Amino acid sequence: MKIEKKTIPSTKERLLDAGLEMMHSFGYRATGIQGVLSSADVPKGSFYNYFKSKEDFGLEVLDRYIELQGPIGMKHMADLKRPPLKRLKGFFDEFIALYKINPSCGCLLGNFAQELSDEDPVFRKKLAGVFTAWIESVEDCLLEAQKNNELSKRQDPRKLAEFCISGWEGSLIQMKLQKSVEPLESFVDILFSTVLKK
Amino acid sequence: MKIEKKTIPSTKERLLDAGLEMMHSFGYRATGIQGVLSSADVPKGSFYNYFKSKEDFGLEVLDRYIELQGPIGMKHMADLKRPPLKRLKGFFDEFIALYKINPSCGCLLGNFAQELSDEDPVFRKKLAGVFTAWIESVEDCLLEAQKNNELSKRQDPRKLAEFCISGWEGSLIQMKLQKSVEPLESFVDILFSTVLKK
Numbered sequence: 001m002k003i004e005k006k007t008i009p010s011t012k013e014r015l016l017d018a019g020l021e022m023m024h025s026f027g028y029r030a031t032g033i034q035g036v037l038s039s040a041d042v043p044k045g046s047f048y049n050y051f052k053s054k055e056d057f058g059l060e061v062l063d064r065y066i067e068l069q070g071p072i073g074m075k076h077m078a079d080l081k082r083p084p085l086k087r088l089k090g091f092f093d094e095f096i097a098l099y100k101i102n103p104s105c106g107c108l109l110g111n112f113a114q115e116l117s118d119e120d121p122v123f124r125k126k127l128a129g130v131f132t133a134w135i136e137s138v139e140d141c142l143l144e145a146q147k148n149n150e151l152s153k154r155q156d157p158r159k160l161a162e163f164c165i166s167g168w169e170g171s172l173i174q175m176k177l178q179k180s181v182e183p184l185e186s187f188v189d190i191l192f193s194t195v196l197k198k
Numbered sequence: 199m200k201i202e203k204k205t206i207p208s209t210k211e212r213l214l215d216a217g218l219e220m221m222h223s224f225g226y227r228a229t230g231i232q233g234v235l236s237s238a239d240v241p242k243g244s245f246y247n248y249f250k251s252k253e254d255f256g257l258e259v260l261d262r263y264i265e266l267q268g269p270i271g272m273k274h275m276a277d278l279k280r281p282p283l284k285r286l287k288g289f290f291d292e293f294i295a296l297y298k299i300n301p302s303c304g305c306l307l308g309n310f311a312q313e314l315s316d317e318d319p320v321f322r323k324k325l326a327g328v329f330t331a332w333i334e335s336v337e338d339c340l341l342e343a344q345k346n347n348e349l350s351k352r353q354d355p356r357k358l359a360e361f362c363i364s365g366w367e368g369s370l371i372q373m374k375l376q377k378s379v380e381p382l383e384s385f386v387d388i389l390f391s392t393v394l395k396k
Contacts, residue, residue: 029228104316114312117374118302128375159384170368173308176315177326186357195392
């Protein structure tokens with residue numbers, strides 16, 4: 001008989017998960033440390049045993065988000081058995097299916113970039129790195145599509161990749177406003193039928 | 199000899215201008231009423247003579263932003279002497295020139311939509327209306343371009359218009375991260391050379 005090992009989240013993990021939920025819903029600045037402690041049922045005063053500052057906590061919340069969301073995207077982007085544009089389409093379609101369950105909150109990366117990149121150089125540097133890595137993974141995909149003659153070579157694949165990510169992030173703002181994934185679906189339809197073609 | 203009339207801003211206008219500057223830089227929630235009063239050099243306690251609540255103030259700040267930015271866009275969109283796609287291109291190019299001076303803060307409409315549409319139904323309704331009006335003005339332009347045979351009729355002009363605005367707003371997030379208008383320029387280049395063509 002197998003005995004299943006039940007993983008009990010550590011205090012630090014509980015704080016990060018509570019912080020992620022609150023920062024994803026309300027933003028970084030509107031999330032207070034006391035609210036996070038209370039939501040995670042962690043005694044006051046112990047926060048600084050785990051994190052140097054709220055900024056340090058926010059950066060780890062961002063890492064936690066990437067840890068949770070990254071594999072969902074990578075499952076598609078790293079599936080080299082599929083043609084490159086199908087991988088990218090699979091990536092968007094899977095996130096649309098997830099957002100359909102809850103068309104609120106949007107993408108923490110875009111939310112934090114919107115909220116923090118003017119005022120917090122540490123967050124800006126971190127977020128710029130995360131977006132660059134994401135854009136590069138799309139760029140690799142598009143370059144492969146150009147090499148395979150699935151995509152016109154007229155556009156620079158790096159700029160095209162940035163266009164895809166920007167359009168996606170902007171469509172997420174419309175999703176939040178309209179409380180519907182229709183702007184995401186429409187963005188992906190137009191993208192693949194006009195921009196990402198031969 | 200003409201005597202120029204110098205307009206002295208009213209207390210309410212000073213509060214709105216201070217609020218606009220702070221909310222544009224730091225966001226709605228991170229802007230405190232006391233900070234606005236202090237920045238506008240208005241005595242404490244008088245805020246509620248002019249505004250019912252912070253939300254009421256934020257909605258008027260949004261109106262003030264539209265009052266200031268709207269005519270810049272309308273100058274291009276309403277110039278019926280120019281072909282429709284040139285009007286839209288002129289609109290984007292003028293804002294790129296303005297953002298070149300200061301590639302921070304971005305668009306207050308997108309910032310507020312990102313920050314507030316999940317938690318504040320009054321802001322969400324207001325912002326949805328503002329975005330709808332903007333999208334409709336682009337839709338009219340694209341419909342005219344389709345009628346004039348300047349633009350392929352394969353795409354629904356309403357969805358195309360939403361695509362343009364979403365891409366623009368998403369590119370503004372990248373502008374804030376990169377502190378450069380390059381993402382905006384690149385978005386407009388790709389948009390007009392792939393999506394908005396015959």
